[in-house]
Amino acid sequence: xxxxxxxxxxxAVTGLSSxxxxxxxxxxxxxxxxxxxxxxxxxxxxxxxxxLLKCLAGLTHPQKGSVTLDGSPLNSFNQRxxxxxxxxxxxxxxxxxxxxxxxxxxxxxxxxxGMLGFHKEKDLALAEEAMSFTDVxxxxxxxxxxxxxxxxxxxxxxxxxxxxxxxxxLDEPTSALDLAHQVRVMDLMExxxxxxxxxxxxxxxxxxxxxxxxxxxxxxxxxxxxALGTPSDVLxxxxxxxxxxCRLFVEKSPxxxxxxxxxxxxxxxxx
Ligand code: ADP
Numbered sequence: 285x286x287x288x289x290x291x292x293x294x295x296a297v298t299g300l301s302s303x304x305x306x307x308x309x310x311x312x313x314x315x316x317x318x319x320x321x322x323x324x325x326x327x328x329x330x331x332x333x334x335x336l337l338k339c340l341a342g343l344t345h346p347q348k349g350s351v352t353l354d355g356s357p358l359n360s361f362n363q364r365x366x367x368x369x370x371x372x373x374x375x376x377x378x379x380x381x382x383x384x385x386x387x388x389x390x391x392x393x394x395x396x397x398g399m400l401g402f403h404k405e406k407d408l409a410l411a412e413e414a415m416s417f418t419d420v421x422x423x424x425x426x427x428x429x430x431x432x433x434x435x436x437x438x439x440x441x442x443x444x445x446x447x448x449x450x451x452x453x454l455d456e457p458t459s460a461l462d463l464a465h466q467v468r469v470m471d472l473m474e475x476x477x478x479x480x481x482x483x484x485x486x487x488x489x490x491x492x493x494x495x496x497x498x499x500x501x502x503x504x505x506x507x508x509x510x511a512l513g514t515p516s517d518v519l520x521x522x523x524x525x526x527x528x529x530c531r532l533f534v535e536k537s538p539x540x541x542x543x544x545x546x547x548x549x550x551x552x553x554x555x
Contacts, residue, residue, distance in 0.1 A: 294318050295340055299349030302339050309335045310507045319450050319483040324494040327504035328528055333487045334455055341372040341453050367395035371444035375455045385439050386424040389415055392446030414446035434465035451483040470497050495542035519543040
């Protein structure tokens with residue numbers, strides 16, 4: 285894939301191989317993600333999804349190939365410059381739990397602060413606005429350790445919103461959430477895309493949510509792109525059964541008209 289002049293900021297992965305020491309986890313991955321799109325990475329456990337997301341965040345480096353933002357390799361940006369453009373939410377976040385929600389959200393301004401690191405009026409206003417957008421303003425003076433999992437997740441998203449990046453990268457943000465909170469996080473991501481023009485890149489195991497929200501779905505299998513395209517193109521029964529190694533029942537969701545997948549328990553499978 286060649287880097288072509290592009291109207292919008294975008295992330296491009298070209299011939300990427302990456303891994304840990306001698307262990308190659310990702311092999312020859314190529315894809316492009318536009319700002320203002322919702323891009324979901326799915327696939328079985330241990331197949332390289334988190335590693336790919338970390339490569340997109342500039343935290344893990346290519347052994348071969350490149351990851352570029354607007355055509356410039358991620359390693360040509362310093363940490364602060366990259367943090368102004370890409371926010372990364374790992375699966376679990378170690379935070380100083382005695383901090384209040386407002387303090388945690390304000391941390392999102394760090395890459396934008398001047399030499400002395402003081403917050404200005406504008407930073408405080410952006411934190412209030414980000415808390416309002418993610419519906420955590422009523423929690424602003426509570427400490428993080430006093431919050432539920434769903435609330436904490438929204439606070440961390442709020443911090444990322446406050447960071448004002450072009451791309452927000454999230455690693456399984458809905459995996460510990462109940463159904464209402466899952467849909468709330470996904471709706472929030474959809475609003476970030478529509479109202480702020482952010483690119484949302486998410487690792488998710490939930491193919492049914494992915495089918496309803498993703499503009500582009502990337503299915504990773506054994507470190508390679510098994511399929512890349514719209515959810516309806518990617519979520520093909522035979523392909524999924526081969527990749528996940530289990531029987532699946534695939535139908536059309538009466539809610540969204542998208543593909544809906546149910547894994548079939550062994551007792552219902554013949555042969
Ligand atoms: P997934 O997100 O699809 O579950 P990961 O990207 O987390 O997969 O992991 C892919 C492979 O890389 C796994 O075999 C895992 O054990 C290995 N791996 C992940 N992180 C590290 C690390 N920090 N050091 C060494 N190996 C790792």
